[in-house]
Amino acid sequence: MANADIKVAIVYQAHPAPAVNGIIKPPKPGGYADSGADIAYALKIQQINVITPVPNPYVDKDTDWVFPDTEHGIAHAIEKGATCIWLNTVLYADHPIATFLNRGIQVVGQHPVLSGMYDDKWATAELLKDNDLPVPHAEQLHYEDFIAGVRKMHFPMVAKPIRGRGSEGVALIRNKQEYQSVLTAMFQTDRYGTTIYLEKYLPGEEVTITVMPPGTYTLQGRTVKKETPWCLPAVKRFNHHNGIAPYNGTVAVIHNSTVLNDKEEADLRIQQLYTQCATAGKLVGMRAPIRIDSRADENGNYFLFDLNMKPNMTGPSRLHRHDQDSLTALAARKIGWSYPELLVNMLGQHWGL
Structure with a gap:
């Protein structure tokens, strides 16, 4: 159709x-x-x-x-x-x-x-790790183990909801006092459930990559068939709050994100990251865009720390929403797609059983 x-x-x-x-x-x-x-x-x-x-x-x-x-x-x-x-x-x-x-x-x-x-961070990280893709060291913390205080702690770490939404609820923990206060608050809200995801903190640059599914697309006026998942240009994140990119509902992404320039994109580590993200897309059976957030360690090596099966898809199509570009829309603009053109190309990948 x-x-x-x-x-x-x-x-x-x-x-x-x-x-x-x-x-x-x-x-x-x-x-x-x-x-x-x-x-x-x-x-x-x-x-x-x-x-x-x-x-x-x-x-x-x-x-x-x-x-x-x-x-x-x-x-x-x-x-x-x-x-x-x-x-x-x-x-x-x-x-x-x-x-x-x-x-x-x-x-x-x-x-x-x-x-x-x-949508389960633990299941996804295990899948990627089992397929030799780089993910940060992580553990699951169950409420009863937190209360019992039975785990050894290595700081800094990042606490996340296992089924999170963007950076809501994500917090950097630098010491034992923050560990107690942050996790107590996360468990007491009953907003995230009885298990929390604890991940090694990566201090380097953060980029996010939208992976597009296989299909037929219109690129620069030509019809192009993509046989495997492929990546839009990486978007660099900056102006973090306490080490974490702020939730886009609080700070519009146009204020803390920019597409990599050609020289930055040509870096071998970014090119390798594109290959890794495309492989991850294939592993999760993607049929629509996904977004993968990655961050570098102290040596500049990137790790895939968050795979979003439903990337945010806001856009400045209506006048009162002029500042509501999403990370995917920012990336699409570099390959020549306006927000409406991105959506038309997404629509072209519709599917059914």
């Missing part, structure tokens, strides 16, 4: 994802309705047939552009004519979209089973 024939509806996260073995993924306020509306509006101005909940959506009212990712919400979109569902939401094995995939609907997004599996 060509893009010209598609009728696409964008869905957002209406409810928190279910806990998995006591581990919770905290929902984003608004459930990505904001980026979903950015996507819908941008596709519409590219002459894509976008199905919306209301006939004449207001440009600045997010929920006029997107459907909830419930069974009822998806069915409503299909009843209104949608032939493709854009999954701008958190996925898991028994997500409602699974029912509609089995009925032949097309989607833009990851396979729900694989997305749920690799």
Whole structure:
């Protein structure tokens, strides 16, 4: 099905994802309705047939552009004519979209089973490590072990939710006092569940790389077929807060991120990182863009420390959102794609069972 024939509806996260073995993924306020509306509006101005909940959506009212990712919400979109569902939401094995995939609907997004599996930082790090990809040393800390105080500590370290969302809840820990205070707060909020991810802190430069799935793309006016996962240009992160890149809901990425220049990109370590990230994309069975965050150690060697099955996809398509570029949109601009052109190319990789 060509893009010209598609009728696409964008869905957002209406409810928190279910806990998995006591581990919770905290929902984003608004459930990505904001980026979903950015996507819908941008596709519409590219002459894509976008199905919306209301006939004449207001440009600045997010929920006029997107459907909830419930069974009822998806069915409503299909009843209104949608032939493709854009999954701008958190996925898991028994997500409602699974029912509609089995009925032949097309989607833009990851396979729900694989997305749920690799949303788990521990499982993903183990997969990458088992396939000889560089990941920082890490451990899982269960609540009962924290209370018992039975582990040996090596500082500095980074504490993260196992099923996190961006840098929310991520904290640098430099000593025993911070260890106690940070982890006590993380466990007491009950926002992340009963297990926390502890990772060796890497002091070097941080870059993030968007990996695109195999498929057919329009690049500089030509149709190009990519047989394997491939990378958009790396984006460098700076202006960290206490050693951690701030959550993009707090600081817009345009204020702390920039695409590598040609000389920086030509560095052999960055080129090797592209190969490693593409391999990681293949390992997780990607069917839509993923984003991998990497950071260098004290010797300048990069490690893959975070693989995001659902990268943030905000964009400056609406006037009141002019500063809402995402890391992926920044990277896409270097290869000649505007935000709407990035989305049209993503739409071209729609799939179904």
